[in-house]
Amino acid sequence: MTNIHSTAADMASALAAKEISSIELTKQHLDRIASVDGKINAFLHIDNAGALEQAEAIDKKRASGEKLSPLAGVPIAVKDILAQKGIPTTAGSKILEGWRPPYDSTVVAKLKAAGVVILGKTNMDEFAMGSSTENSAYGTTQNPWDLTRTPGGSSGGSAAAVAAFEAPLAIGTDTGGSIRQPAALTGIVGVKPTYGAVSRYGVVAYSSSLDQVGPFARTVLDTALLHEAIAGHDERDSTSINAPVPQVVTAAKRLDVKGMKIGVIKELSGSGFQAGVSARIAESIELLVAAGAEIVEVSCPNFEYALAAYYLIAPSEASSNLARFDSMRYGLRVGDDGSRGAEEVMSATREAGFGKEVKRRIILGTYALSSGYYDAYYGSAQKVRTLVKQDFDNAFAKADVLISPVTPTTAFKIGEKSDDPVAMYLSDIATIPVNMAGIGGMSLPVGLADEDGLPVGLQIMAPVMQDDRFYRVGGTLEAALLSKWGQPILSKAPDLAVQK
Amino acid sequence: MAAISRDDVAHLAKLARIEMTPAELDHMASELEQILGAVKRVQEVATSDIAPTSHPLSMSNVFRDDVVKPSLTNEEALSGAPAKADERFKVPQILGEE
Numbered sequence: 269m270t271n272i273h274s275t276a277a278d279m280a281s282a283l284a285a286k287e288i289s290s291i292e293l294t295k296q297h298l299d300r301i302a303s304v305d306g307k308i309n310a311f312l313h314i315d316n317a318g319a320l321e322q323a324e325a326i327d328k329k330r331a332s333g334e335k336l337s338p339l340a341g342v343p344i345a346v347k348d349i350l351a352q353k354g355i356p357t358t359a360g361s362k363i364l365e366g367w368r369p370p371y372d373s374t375v376v377a378k379l380k381a382a383g384v385v386i387l388g389k390t391n392m393d394e395f396a397m398g399s400s401t402e403n404s405a406y407g408t409t410q411n412p413w414d415l416t417r418t419p420g421g422s423s424g425g426s427a428a429a430v431a432a433f434e435a436p437l438a439i440g441t442d443t444g445g446s447i448r449q450p451a452a453l454t455g456i457v458g459v460k461p462t463y464g465a466v467s468r469y470g471v472v473a474y475s476s477s478l479d480q481v482g483p484f485a486r487t488v489l490d491t492a493l494l495h496e497a498i499a500g501h502d503e504r505d506s507t508s509i510n511a512p513v514p515q516v517v518t519a520a521k522r523l524d525v526k527g528m529k530i531g532v533i534k535e536l537s538g539s540g541f542q543a544g545v546s547a548r549i550a551e552s553i554e555l556l557v558a559a560g561a562e563i564v565e566v567s568c569p570n571f572e573y574a575l576a577a578y579y580l581i582a583p584s585e586a587s588s589n590l591a592r593f594d595s596m597r598y599g600l601r602v603g604d605d606g607s608r609g610a611e612e613v614m615s616a617t618r619e620a621g622f623g624k625e626v627k628r629r630i631i632l633g634t635y636a637l638s639s640g641y642y643d644a645y646y647g648s649a650q651k652v653r654t655l656v657k658q659d660f661d662n663a664f665a666k667a668d669v670l671i672s673p674v675t676p677t678t679a680f681k682i683g684e685k686s687d688d689p690v691a692m693y694l695s696d697i698a699t700i701p702v703n704m705a706g707i708g709g710m711s712l713p714v715g716l717a718d719e720d721g722l723p724v725g726l727q728i729m730a731p732v733m734q735d736d737r738f739y740r741v742g743g744t745l746e747a748a749l750l751s752k753w754g755q756p757i758l759s760k761a762p763d764l765a766v767q768k
Numbered sequence: 769m770a771a772i773s774r775d776d777v778a779h780l781a782k783l784a785r786i787e788m789t790p791a792e793l794d795h796m797a798s799e800l801e802q803i804l805g806a807v808k809r810v811q812e813v814a815t816s817d818i819a820p821t822s823h824p825l826s827m828s829n830v831f832r833d834d835v836v837k838p839s840l841t842n843e844e845a846l847s848g849a850p851a852k853a854d855e856r857f858k859v860p861q862i863l864g865e866e
Contacts, residue, residue: 298776301864354827367848368847369848370840370844370845370847370848371840371844390863423821463824463825464824464825472774477822477823478825503832506828507823508832509827525786570813573809573810573812573813575806576806576809576810577807578788579803579806579807580807587784591785595850596850596857596859597821597848597849597857598848598849599848599850599852600850601850601851604850604860608837608860608861609861609862610859610862611785611838612860613860614785614786615782615787616787617804618784618785618787619786619787619788620784622786627788627792627796628796628799628800628803630782630786631777631781631784631785632800632803632804633802634784635776635780635800636782636806637771638780638783640769643809644808644811645804645807645808647814647820648811648814649807649814650808650820650821650822651810651813651814651815651818651819651820651821652813652814653811653819653821653822654818654819654820655813655818657821680794688800688801689799689802689803690803690806693806698774704824705824706823706825707823732834733826739775750780764800
């Protein structure tokens, strides 16, 4: 019986076999959203009419015998940072409140062309700056595992929607861990593809040399199906890689890691990581060995500087990218009473429209790029980026994939770190090096921490454009864990209906 | 590195076109100092023999054929404008400021 708890792959099969219509499946999800989203606030905009219209169109095409894409008729949630024609797109910011883009981002256009039904837009930290969704101008998203905790961020709304069975699939973006960290904290799968694998056209830019769009789902195979639906070259993104998309669906189904070398990163283990996180990672390593993989230890000595470099590079690029919010062509305009010039109106608008963290990063980036400080800060950070890439090159000379925990801890309490930016930044310590080097990484749920019963994520990383490798390892480990547990991890999550 | 003063932040805020109240400037100065204290670690390893990396891909001059394709209509392009007049964006006075 196909329902909201099914995998996307099973939903797709049931749709293809006409056991269920896309209209029925879409209604089930819209009903679920109506009943639980008041508790978790995963969505900023729910497009009931548009979703049903799209579902009906797919059902008609199927009835007429038209050949459809693998995910046709399956619903999805999209992070509110991707432009969707006619649908409010805020990037979690007041400065874009009410803006309805006149065009589709390439990823949204691909989803529409594939017949994937877009349910709505999900909550996020403003302009993707944050690790908890607490920086959203529209309220925090709650973690479905424990409503007093954050789902992580910045793509926290997308992760929470999938974990709460509001959608089987979701789109996120990952600049320093914004897909992998919320996936880890909510017990689902999230992938940051190789930089340039998925088009950034129509994605509100935060840090252009780091930003990447990627998939969320509850299984490795579902994640792979979505990955293949959105990846590929796009001439409208000049940083898009013009090469075939790795065969990630085939890799996800392979269920075999015999002879693979898996590198454990020494610097991303031990002290600094919660005991329950380390225990689940150690258990995963045992399962991979039992499945025939060889474990090697690798050292990445420069990773300890990656976080500092990231918090110079990303704000620097953001200070430039966010200059476009000038109150002239779209978005908010404040104080235009006829007596003030453009520059004053611009400054008043940006004061009113940007939140605290966004201002903090713009000012930090402006400082790091200003003359006299450029070499000491931005220039030094770019050199660290070179060192981080070298660390990965050396590690991948010894191993096919690398692994580490995704986060130092399980989901933290709402408010716990919101007044301490540096503490908040530390939650991205294991994910940031991947963005710096432009490689891909997956977050795979590998169990619950003993001390708090909350999900733990394993990060699996592969060299540039070898994303199939982490799908192969992830799929194998997922199967081993499932046979050990007897049921998927999300079946252990407390029922949202009884949570307060 | 010298301490970040309120005047420094005021200058940065002016460059970034963000109006800030005196209280915000004070708060931002202390936060900026804390963050810079944490991120200046990059200087420990950034020696002169290391080449900087500005981008993960080594692509440059990505061109495509110059072909006219359908694009936004005037109405669509102006659909999000805070103010418009005569099929154009209407903006506050630009010239005549100091």
